[in-house]
Each structure stands twice: as structure tokens, then as C-alpha cells.
Amino acid sequence: MGIHVQFALWSIAFSLCTWLASGWSNDPTHGFIELPFNTSFYHIQKPYDLPEEQRYSFINGVHKLWVFSTDKPLSRNSPTKPRSEIIISGYTYSSGVWQFEAYGYVPCGTSGVSVMQVFGATLPHNTSLILGVYNGSLSYFNASVIFPEVYDKWFKLNVIHQVETRKLKIYINGIFKYETLDRGGTFHYFKCGVYAQDYASYYMESRWKGIRVFKKM
Ligand SMILES: *[C@@H]1O[C@H](CO)[C@@H](O)[C@H](O)[C@H]1NC(C)=O
Numbered sequence: 363m364g365i366h367v368q369f370a371l372w373s374i375a376f377s378l379c380t381w382l383a384s385g386w387s388n389d390p391t392h393g394f395i396e397l398p399f400n401t402s403f404y405h406i407q408k409p410y411d412l413p414e415e416q417r418y419s420f421i422n423g424v425h426k427l428w429v430f431s432t433d434k435p436l437s438r439n440s441p442t443k444p445r446s447e448i449i450i451s452g453y454t455y456s457s458g459v460w461q462f463e464a465y466g467y468v469p470c471g472t473s474g475v476s477v478m479q480v481f482g483a484t485l486p487h488n489t490s491l492i493l494g495v496y497n498g499s500l501s502y503f504n505a506s507v508i509f510p511e512v513y514d515k516w517f518k519l520n521v522i523h524q525v526e527t528r529k530l531k532i533y534i535n536g537i538f539k540y541e542t543l544d545r546g547g548t549f550h551y552f553k554c555g556v557y558a559q560d561y562a563s564y565y566m567e568s569r570w571k572g573i574r575v576f577k578k579m
């Protein structure tokens with residue numbers, strides 16, 4: 363083969379790889395714009411009678427949130443179960459395509475708990491998506507298993523919410539795992555941490571790092 367032909371074939375192969383890598387990569391954030399994320403965009407919800415540092419720490423870039431099933435709710439008169447959650451209230455949205463990305467970690471033993479939410483729904487629901495941990499698996503609410511054997515390992519989570527079509531898509535470690543519809547609602551935001559559900563373990567904990575918020579422009 364002449365050197366020119368070889369070069370042409372190599373160029374085509376290279377272009378094809380670049381195109382595949384850009385379009386079909388395992389990066390669900392492709393085509394999204396990253397938004398600024400710092401302490402101005404979130405705060406911590408924790409038992410109302412305790413100081414934040416008793417249920418939340420942020421060390422070496424890792425947010426650690428924990429709660430006990432016997433803890434108080436987030437406010438004195440709330441009927442809800444105890445929680446220690448990061449609420450990304452700085453990005454409250456009602457239209458468009460939004461994406462949450464973070465690395466999550468759930469230690470063995472934590473169960474009967476929401477670790478991530480897309481808040482906002484039509485009553486009687488409050489939340490459009492709960493990623494729960496039950497029986498050692500990450501689940502859609504307390505039902506379909508999305509990622510089995512979730513304990514004691516970091517996993518990359520991407521959640522995409524397309525408000526107009528109501529579609530929610532969940533990726534674990536860059537791989538598409540689950541699609542469902544939201545539960546309506548006029549506004550939404552992302553949350554992560556621990557929020558006790560039915561059959562909660564006495565101690566609940568999750569850790570998060572590399573939290574990023576994206577929007578499709
Ligand atoms: C957070 O980011 C915003 C937007 O970039 C900026 O205006 C604000 O000053 C930052 N806040 C902190 C606490 O860093």
C-alpha cells in the first residue's frame with residue numbers, strides 16, 4: 363500500500379474513533395453545560411435539635427451524611443422521618459433538561475433509606491425519584507433494583523431529568539441503567555444524603571464527592 367493510502371485509511375479510522383468517542387461515549391454529560399456549584403447552591407437538612415456537625419462533615423472533598431432512625435425530623439412539626447441531606451436548593455427548576463452527577467458511597471448496614479432524590483411531585487407524592495438502598499441494592503424507591511451490591515464501594519451516579527417529557531434516566535458508572543417518568547410537580551431540585559424510609563436501619567450513612575450540576579442549553 364502506498365504511504366498516502368495508508369495515511370488516508372489511518373485518518374478515516376482516527377476520525378471515526380473521535381466521532382464515536384464524542385457521540386457514543388460513556389459520558390452522560392456530553393452536550394450539557396456544567397453550572398457553578400459551591401456552598402451558595404446547597405445547604406444541609408438535619409434533625410432540628412442538633413447542630414449540623416453532629417450529622418454532616420465535609421473533609422478532603424467528601425460530604426459525609428449520617429442519621430439515626432431515632433433522630434428528630436428536619437423541623438419541629440414535620441411528620442417526616444429523620445434525614446441528613448444536601449439540598450441543592452440553588453438550582454430549583456421547572457423546565458429544561460437537568461443533570462446531577464456525583465460519586466456516592468454507602469457503607470454496609472445502611473438500609474431502608476433514600477440516598478438521592480429528585481424532589482418535587484404532584485401530591486400526595488413529594489418526590490419524583492428516590493434512589494433507595496434496600497437489602498444491599500440501590501433501587502428505584504423500594505422497588506426495581508438499579509445497582510445490586512452497592513455497599514462499600516464508590517460508584518458514579520448520573521441522573522438526567524427532562525422536565526417536558528417527564529423522563530428520568532439513571533446511569534451508574536457511565537452506563538445507562540434505568541428510565542422512568544417523574545411524578546409531576548411544578549418545581550424540582552436534587553438532594554443526596556440519607557433520609558429514613560420504611561424499615562430503616564438504626565444507623566444510616568452515605569458519602570458524596572464530585573457533585574456537579576449540568577443543564578442542557
Ligand atoms: C459560588 O459561585 C457563584 C457563581 O460562580 C459565585 O457568584 C459565588 O460568589 C460563589 N460563592 C462562594 C461561597 O464561593
Ligand SMILES: *[C@@H]1O[C@H](CO)[C@@H](O)[C@H](O)[C@H]1NC(C)=O
Nearest residue numbers: 440441442485486487488489
Ligand atoms: C410530603 O410533605 C408533607 C409536608 O412536609 C408531609 O406532610 C407529607 O407527609 C409528605 N408526604 C410524603 C408522601 O412524604
Ligand SMILES: *[C@@H]1O[C@H](CO)[C@@H](O)[C@H](O)[C@H]1NC(C)=O
Nearest residue numbers: 495496497501503504505506
Ligand atoms: C428485602 O428482602 C426481604 C427478605 O428477602 C424482602 O421481604 C423485602 O421485600 C426486600 N425488600 C425490598 C425493598 O426489596
Ligand SMILES: *[C@@H]1O[C@H](CO)[C@@H](O)[C@H](O)[C@H]1NC(C)=O
Nearest residue numbers: 474496503504505559560561
Ligand atoms: C414499598 O413501598 C410501598 C409504599 O410505601 C409499600 O406499599 C410496599 O409495601 C413497599 N414494598 C416493600 C417491598 O417494602
